[in-house]
Amino acid sequence: MHFKTASAIGLLIAALACTDISRSPVGEELLPQGVLDGELELVVVTDWDLAVDYPIFPSDRGESDRLVSAFEWSEAPGFESRPVFRFSLAAFDSLPTESVFLSANLKLVFAPALAVPVSFQVHRVTSEWDEATADWDRRDLGLDWTTAGGDVDPEPVVEFTIAAGETDSDSVSVPLPPSLIEDWVSGVVTNEGLLLIQQTPGSAVQFASRGFGGSNPLGPRLEIEIQLGEPGSPVELSVFPVVEDTFLPIDRDPFESDGLTIGAGEPVSRAVLIPNLDQVPTDAAIVDVKLIVSVERARIPGDSLSFLANQVVSEFLGEKTILAPATGTSILGLTTVSRDLLPVDSLVFESNRLRALVRLWLRDPETNRGIAINVLEESIGFGGVTVFDPLSPVELRPRLRLVVLPESDQ
Numbered sequence: 319m320h321f322k323t324a325s326a327i328g329l330l331i332a333a334l335a336c337t338d339i340s341r342s343p344v345g346e347e348l349l350p351q352g353v354l355d356g357e358l359e360l361v362v363v364t365d366w367d368l369a370v371d372y373p374i375f376p377s378d379r380g381e382s383d384r385l386v387s388a389f390e391w392s393e394a395p396g397f398e399s400r401p402v403f404r405f406s407l408a409a410f411d412s413l414p415t416e417s418v419f420l421s422a423n424l425k426l427v428f429a430p431a432l433a434v435p436v437s438f439q440v441h442r443v444t445s446e447w448d449e450a451t452a453d454w455d456r457r458d459l460g461l462d463w464t465t466a467g468g469d470v471d472p473e474p475v476v477e478f479t480i481a482a483g484e485t486d487s488d489s490v491s492v493p494l495p496p497s498l499i500e501d502w503v504s505g506v507v508t509n510e511g512l513l514l515i516q517q518t519p520g521s522a523v524q525f526a527s528r529g530f531g532g533s534n535p536l537g538p539r540l541e542i543e544i545q546l547g548e549p550g551s552p553v554e555l556s557v558f559p560v561v562e563d564t565f566l567p568i569d570r571d572p573f574e575s576d577g578l579t580i581g582a583g584e585p586v587s588r589a590v591l592i593p594n595l596d597q598v599p600t601d602a603a604i605v606d607v608k609l610i611v612s613v614e615r616a617r618i619p620g621d622s623l624s625f626l627a628n629q630v631v632s633e634f635l636g637e638k639t640i641l642a643p644a645t646g647t648s649i650l651g652l653t654t655v656s657r658d659l660l661p662v663d664s665l666v667f668e669s670n671r672l673r674a675l676v677r678l679w680l681r682d683p684e685t686n687r688g689i690a691i692n693v694l695e696e697s698i699g700f701g702g703v704t705v706f707d708p709l710s711p712v713e714l715r716p717r718l719r720l721v722v723l724p725e726s727d728q
Contacts, residue, residue: 357723357724358605358721358722358723359602359721359722359723359724360719360720360721360722361597361598361599361719361720361721361722362717362718362719362720363593363594363595363597363598363717363718363719363720364708364712364715364716364717365593365594365596365597365708366591366592366593366594366708366716367592367593367594367688368590368591368592368634368688369578369589369590369591369592369707369708369716370578370589370590370634371578371579371580371587371588371589371590372587372588372589372590372636372637372639373585373586373587373637374586374587374588374637375451375453375586375637376582376586376696376697378697379449379450379453379564379565379697379698380448380449380450380451380452380562380563380564381529381530381531382527382529382564382565382697382698383526383527383529383530383534384524384525384526384527384698385401385403385524385525385526385527385538385563385564385565386399386401386522386523386524386525386565386567386698386700387399387400387401387438387514387516387522387523387524387525387565388516388521388522388523388567389515389516389517389518389519389520389521390519390520391520391521391522391619396569396570396571397567397568397569397570397571397583397619397700398467398516398567398568398570399522399565399566399567399568399583399584400467400468400513400514400515400516400565400566400567401513401514401525401563401564401565402443402447402452402468402511402512402513402514402563402564402565402566403511403512403528403538403560403562403563403564404443404509404510404511404512404560404561404562404563405509405511405538405539405540405558405559405560405561406509406558406561407499407502407503407509407558409556409558410503410544410556411503413503413544413546414546414547414551415547416547416548416549416551417544417545417546417547417551418544418545418549419496419499419500419503419542419543419544420496420543420544420545420553421493421496421542421543422493422494422495422496422498422499422540422541422542422543423491423492423493423494423540423541423542424440424491424492424494424512424538424539424540425489425490425491425492425538425539425540425541426489426490426492426525426526426538427488427489427525427526427536427537428480428488428489428490428523428524428525428526429488429524429526430524431482431483431488432480432481432482432483432521432523433482433521434482434518434520434521435479435480435481435482435518436479436480436516436517436518436521436523437477437478437479437480437516437517437518438477438478438479438480438514438515438516438517439474439476439477439514439515439517440474440475440476440477440478440492440494440512440513440514441468441470441471441472441474441475441512441513441514441515442470442471442475442498442507442510442511442512442513443468443469443470443510443511443512443513444469444470444471444507444508444510445457445463445464445469445510446458446510447468447510447511447562448562449562449563449564450564452564452566453566453567453584454466454467454566454567454568454584457469466568467566467568468513468566470513470515474515475494475495475498475512476492476493476494476495477517478490478492480523491541494540499540499542511562513566522619525538526538527560527563527564528559528560528561528562528563532559532560532561535559537559537560537563538559538560538563539557539558539559539560540557540558541555541556541557541558542555542556542557542558543555543556544556567583567584567700568584569581569583569584569585569700576707576709577614577615577704577705577706577707577710578611578704578705578706578707578716579702579703579704580625580691580692580693580702580703580704580705581693581696581701581702581703582623582692582693582695582696582697582698582699582700582701582702583699583700583701583702586692586693586696586697587702588639588690588691588692588696589690589691589692589705590630590634590639590688590689590690590691591609591688591689591690591691591716592630592634592686592687592688592689593679593686593688593689593718595676595679595680595683595686595718598680598720598722599722599724600680600681601724602722602723602724603722603723603724604673604676604677604680604720604721604722605721605722605723606668606673606720606721607668607672607673607676607718607719607720607721608666608667608668608672608718608719609627609650609651609666609667609668609672609689609716609717609718609719610664610665610666610667610716610717610718610719611664611665611691611705611706611716611717612662612663612664612705612706612710612714612715612716613659613660613661613662613663613664613665613703613704613705613706614661614703614704614705614706614714615661615703615704616655616659616660616661616701616702616703616704617701617702617703618655618656618657618659618701619700619701620657620701621656621657622654622655622656622657623654623655623693623694623699623701623702624652624653624654624655624693624694624695624699625652625653625654625655625665625667625691625692625693625694625703626644626649626651626652626691626692626693626694627649627650627651627652627667627672627689627690627691628641628642628644628648628649628650628689628690628691628692629641629642629648629650629671629675629687629689629690630642630687630688630689630690631687632687633687634687634688639690641690647671648671649669649671650667650669650671650672650675650689651666651667651668651669651672652667652694653665653666653667655703659703662714665691665703665705667689667691672689676718676720
């Protein structure tokens with residue numbers, strides 16, 4: 319609903335906009351109905367009961383819709399990532415004795431189109447791993463890879479190149495030696511899957527994964543031709559979708575700063591801020607609320623990166639801190655920044671939900687467990703920012719900016 323206001327209110331709003339380096343705190347449509355003579359006040363909270371960043375393990379990486387490959391990525395210096403996947407060949411447990419594997423092809427769907435050809439080595443994985451917990455250093459909870467980046471046979475199974483200029487969502491067919499399938503089926507070597515090691519620096523390639531619960535039909539698959547029984551017997555084409563896949567990322571140039579780091583990829587880092595609202599009048603009507611953090615350092619691969627503010631619903635427990643579900647009606651704010659983001663630029667988070675939450679905190683301070691900030695797609699959206707912390711100069715500190723209408727007789 320929209321209400322026209324007197325010019326004095328407009329001048330006051332303009333004055334408020336000049337008090338901070340971010341945009342105007344309130345528009346006409348946010349003013350309470352009938353309030354033409356009330357005096358808006360700006361309250362900027364820069365005191366925080368808690369302001370901390372903390373690392374988490376992105377447990378949904380194994381359910382991602384893509385497998386990221388990168389090597390000396392120019393948009394994220396120091397970043398490397400290796401896709402890994404495994405197929406079940408249990409269907410071959412009862413083959414006729416004389417059966418022969420004639421061919422095997424690994425099918426991968428990729429995007430986006432590549433500006434230059436990108437080459438890969440395919441290696442056989444030699445250790446057990448779990449898609450929900452594997453990362454660059456560990457293959458499962460409490461179990462490290464013998465060699466960081468994945469335990470593999472040093473001799474590549476095959477090498478292949480994706481040509482430049484292919485269209486989005488094209489696929490590549492990689493011929494595998496039939497002897498590999500024979501060795502897996504016979505048990506000569508254990509079937510722990512395959513790992514891709516990108517050889518071409520400066521690029522990133524995204525392969526389609528099996529997705530949540532294996533629901534993506536574009537995920538990696540094996541196509542195997544087999545002659546069932548003696549020569550002259552029928553030839554059958556068997557297609558095996560991937561049963562586990564993930565990617566193993568590492569950031570060799572992580573943020574080093576005294577500020578609060580909000581990043582994605584590896585490691586993933588979130589920030590939690592619990593505001594001290596003692597200076598906010600409890601009887602005031604809150605017209606608008608914004609959470610503003612100023613950027614100290616940024617690394618934005620690709621064209622942009624999105625950041626999400628969400629409600630913290632548990633006591634702060636580090637990696638085990640519980641956040642509210644990130645749905646369209648529950649998030650406290652979403653902001654997207656481009657690659658031209660500069661130091662001291664601001665990330666601004668606002669929503670009706672944030673305003674309602676601050677009102678609740680003023681009525682019931684015990685419910686104030688804070689606000690978390692993280693990268694929107696933190697398991698696959700690489701890059702991040704470091705923002706100034708509460709020990710920084712006051713104009714750069716994280717701030718909760720409230721536009722309030724003090725209680726009046728009217």
